[in-house]
Amino acid sequence: MTTDASAARQRFGPYGGRYVPETLVHALDELTEAYEAARIDPAFQAALTDLLQNFAGRPSPLYRARRLGEAAGHPAVYLKREDLNHTGAHKINNTLGQALLAQRMGKRRIIAETGAGQHGVATATACALFDLDCVVYMGEEDVQRQALNVYRMELLGAEVRPVGSGTRTLKDATNEAIRDWVTNVRDTHYIIGSVVGPDPFPRMVRDFQAIIGHEAREQILAAEGRLPGAVVACVGGGSNAIGIFHAFVPDHAVQLIGVEAAGKGIESGHHSASLAAGSPGVLHGSLSYLLQDADGQVAPAHSVSAGLDYPGVGPEHSFLKDSRRARYTSATDDEALAAFHTLSELEGIIPALESSHAVAHVLAHGREVSGPIVVCLSGRGDKDVAHVARVEGRGSLL
Amino acid sequence: MRSISQAFQERRARGQAALVPYVTAGYPERASTLSVLEALADTGADVIELGIPFSDPLADGPTIQHASFVSIGKGTTVRGVLDDLRAFRARRDTPVVLFTYLNPLLRYVLDAFLRDAAAAGAQGVLVTDLPTGSDPAVEQRIIDSPLDLIRLIAPTTPLELVSEVAKGGAGFLYYISRTGVTGARAELRSELAAEVGAIRAAVALPLAVGFGISTPQQAAAVAAVADGVVVGSAVIQALDRGGAAEAGRFLASLRKGMDRS
Numbered sequence: 001m002t003t004d005a006s007a008a009r010q011r012f013g014p015y016g017g018r019y020v021p022e023t024l025v026h027a028l029d030e031l032t033e034a035y036e037a038a039r040i041d042p043a044f045q046a047a048l049t050d051l052l053q054n055f056a057g058r059p060s061p062l063y064r065a066r067r068l069g070e071a072a073g074h075p076a077v078y079l080k081r082e083d084l085n086h087t088g089a090h091k092i093n094n095t096l097g098q099a100l101l102a103q104r105m106g107k108r109r110i111i112a113e114t115g116a117g118q119h120g121v122a123t124a125t126a127c128a129l130f131d132l133d134c135v136v137y138m139g140e141e142d143v144q145r146q147a148l149n150v151y152r153m154e155l156l157g158a159e160v161r162p163v164g165s166g167t168r169t170l171k172d173a174t175n176e177a178i179r180d181w182v183t184n185v186r187d188t189h190y191i192i193g194s195v196v197g198p199d200p201f202p203r204m205v206r207d208f209q210a211i212i213g214h215e216a217r218e219q220i221l222a223a224e225g226r227l228p229g230a231v232v233a234c235v236g237g238g239s240n241a242i243g244i245f246h247a248f249v250p251d252h253a254v255q256l257i258g259v260e261a262a263g264k265g266i267e268s269g270h271h272s273a274s275l276a277a278g279s280p281g282v283l284h285g286s287l288s289y290l291l292q293d294a295d296g297q298v299a300p301a302h303s304v305s306a307g308l309d310y311p312g313v314g315p316e317h318s319f320l321k322d323s324r325r326a327r328y329t330s331a332t333d334d335e336a337l338a339a340f341h342t343l344s345e346l347e348g349i350i351p352a353l354e355s356s357h358a359v360a361h362v363l364a365h366g367r368e369v370s371g372p373i374v375v376c377l378s379g380r381g382d383k384d385v386a387h388v389a390r391v392e393g394r395g396s397l398l
Numbered sequence: 399m400r401s402i403s404q405a406f407q408e409r410r411a412r413g414q415a416a417l418v419p420y421v422t423a424g425y426p427e428r429a430s431t432l433s434v435l436e437a438l439a440d441t442g443a444d445v446i447e448l449g450i451p452f453s454d455p456l457a458d459g460p461t462i463q464h465a466s467f468v469s470i471g472k473g474t475t476v477r478g479v480l481d482d483l484r485a486f487r488a489r490r491d492t493p494v495v496l497f498t499y500l501n502p503l504l505r506y507v508l509d510a511f512l513r514d515a516a517a518a519g520a521q522g523v524l525v526t527d528l529p530t531g532s533d534p535a536v537e538q539r540i541i542d543s544p545l546d547l548i549r550l551i552a553p554t555t556p557l558e559l560v561s562e563v564a565k566g567g568a569g570f571l572y573y574i575s576r577t578g579v580t581g582a583r584a585e586l587r588s589e590l591a592a593e594v595g596a597i598r599a600a601v602a603l604p605l606a607v608g609f610g611i612s613t614p615q616q617a618a619a620v621a622a623v624a625d626g627v628v629v630g631s632a633v634i635q636a637l638d639r640g641g642a643a644e645a646g647r648f649l650a651s652l653r654k655g656m657d658r659s
Contacts, residue, residue: 179457282504285527292501295475
C-alpha cells in the first residue's frame with residue numbers, strides 16, 4: 001500500500017510510479033524498506049565500497065583523450081572509463097549493490113533481464129560472488145547478436161533463458177523477467193539493469209550508479225580546476241547517463257546531454273529514441289516517454305546496439321527532459337559505427353556500441369561546447385567486435 | 399441493464415457461485431468476438447471479462463499472450479473492441495468487464511475511454527497494472543465513472559491490508575489464486591479455501607477467484623468457497639480446439655461441475 005508521502009517519493013514529477021500487478025506490490029514495499037534502511041547503514045555502504053574498490057576496480061579513471069579531442073575540434077575531451085570496470089561496463093556498480101541488498105533481504109534466487117548481455121554478465125558475476133542462484137532472460141535476437149556474453153554468463157554459473165515472444169529483444173526479456181518475479185516473488189529478487197521499472201528501482205539503480213558522476217566531478221575539478229561545460233552519455237534505459245548526470249544536476253552551468261539511438265534515422269521509424277520521438281506512456285511498471293502507436297501498443301525499437309534497443313526510458317530522464325535540465329539528442333547506427341572505429345584508431349580504446357553513440361555526438365558537436373567535455377564511456381566493445389564485423393560485411397569472424 | 403452486482407446476487411440467492419469467463423477480443427479472428435461473446439452468454443456466463451489486447455501483457459501467461467499478439471496482428475483496436483461490445487449489447491444483457499492494461503486506456507485518453515466504454519455497454523473495468531494507490535488520480539476517475547473498478551487481491555497481499563486494497567472497488571473483488579501469470583494449471587493450492595475465507599470475512603464485495611482454473615472439478619472446488627469463478631486461458635484453449643461452439647460447450651461443462659457440488 002502506498003501513502004501520499006511515499007507516492008511522492010515514487011515519482012519524478014509526473015513520471016515513474018508503480019504500475020505493476022498487485023502480486024508485486026508487497027515485494028516492492030519490502031524492497032523499498034530494505035533499500036531505505038541499507039542506504040543509510042554505514043555497514044552496508046562500507047561493504048559496497050569495499051567491493052567497488054577491490055573487486056570492481058573503482059575509481060575508474062577520467063582520461064583526457066587528446067586525439068579524439070582533435071578530431072572533435074575541442075581541446076579538452078575526457079572519457080570516464082567505465083569500460084575499465086570489472087566485467088567491462090558500468091553495470092557492475094548496480095549489480096553489486098543489488099546483490100548485497102538481496103543477500104541482506106535473505107533472497108537466494110536472482111533474476112535479471114539483459115539486452116547486450118553486459119547487465120546479464122554483471123549480474124551473473126555478482127551472483128557467483130555471493131553464491132546466489134541466477135537466471136537471466138535474454139531476447140533470442142540478442143542471444144544471436146551477443147553470443148559471447150551468453151557464454152560468459154554460463155561460465156559464471158548463470159542460466160540464460162532465451163525469450164522468443166514479441167520483439168525477441170530487451171523489451172520482451174524484461175516482460176519475461178517480470179513474469180518470473182510475479183511467480184517466484186517470495187524467494188526471488190529481480191535485479192533490474194537500468195533506471196527503469198516500478199519504484200524503487202529507478203531511484204535505487206540511480207543511487208548505485210551515481211558513483212560515476214561523483215568520481216567524475218572530483219576528477220575533472222582536479223584535472224581542470226573547473227566544472228565541465230558538458231557531460232555526455234548514451235541513453236537506452238539510461239542508467240549510465242543518470243549515473244554520470246546525477247552529481248552535476250545542481251551545477252546549472254553544466255550541460256547534461258543524453259544521446260539516444262537514432263537507428264536508421266528518426267524519420268525512418270527504425271530507432272530507439274523514446275525521448276525525441278515518443279510520448280508518455282506506461283511500460284514495465286512506470287510512466288515515462290515511450291515509443292507507441294496510436295492505439296497505445298508499444299512500438300518496436302531498433303538500434304545496432306542491443307543495449308539501446310529499448311522502446312522506453314527511465315522516468316527520471318523524462319523529468320529531466322521536460323524540466324529542460326538535460327537535453328536529449330541522438331546518433332544513428334552509422335554515426336555510432338563510425339565513432340566505434342574512430343575511437344579505436346585514435347585512442348586505442350574499443351568502445352561498446354552503446355557508448356559509441358555518446359562519442360559520435362562529441363565528434364559531431366563537441367566544438368559547440370565551451371569548457372571541458374566529459375563523456376561517459378559506459379562499456380568496452382569487445383562484445384561487439386564480431387557483431388560489427390558482421391554488420392560491415394566481414395562475415396563471421398568469431 | 400443488468401449490473402455485475404445483480405449477476406452475483408442472483409447466483410448467491412440460489413446458493414451458487416457466478417461463472418466469469420475471459421476472452422481476448424479479436425481472437426482468433428477480428429470478426430469472431432461477437433459470436434464468441436454470444437456463445438459464452440448462452441452457456442452459463444454470469445459476467446464476461448473481455449480482454450483489450452496489449453503488446454506487453456506482463457501479467458499473462460503464454461495462452462493469453464499468444465491470443466493478444468494474434469488479435470493485435472489482426473488489427474484489433476480499443477475502438478474496435480468497443481464496437482464489438484456495442485453489437486453484443488444489442489443482443490444480450492450479460493454484464494461485461496473490460497480487462498486490460500493501463501497504457502491503451504491512457505492513449506485513448508482515460509475519460510473518453512470511460513465514457514465510450516459505458517456508452518458501448520460495459521459495466522466494469524479491470525486494469526491489471528493499476529494496483530490500489532498506484533495512481534490515485536487515475537483510480538478516482540474510474541471510481542467516479544459509471545463503470546465498476548474491479549480491484550485485485552493477490553496471495554502476497556497482507557491480510558490486514560485487504561480491506562484497504564479493496565477500497566474503491568465495485569462489482570466484485572478478484573482474488574488471484576496463486577503467485578504467477580494467467581494460465582491453466584493442473585492443481586489448485588490446498589491453502590486456497592482458508593485464504594478465500596479470510597478475505598471474504600474482511601470485505602463486503604462478492605469475491606471471485608481466478609488464475610489457473612481449467613477443469614469442472616477445479617471450478618467446483620472454487621465455487622464451494624467463493625462467490626465467483628474466473629476462467630480465462632482454458633476458454634481460449636477451447637476456442638482453439640473448436641471455435642465459439644467449443645468454448646460454449648466448455649463453459650457449460652464448468653457450470654455443470656459447479657452446480658453439482
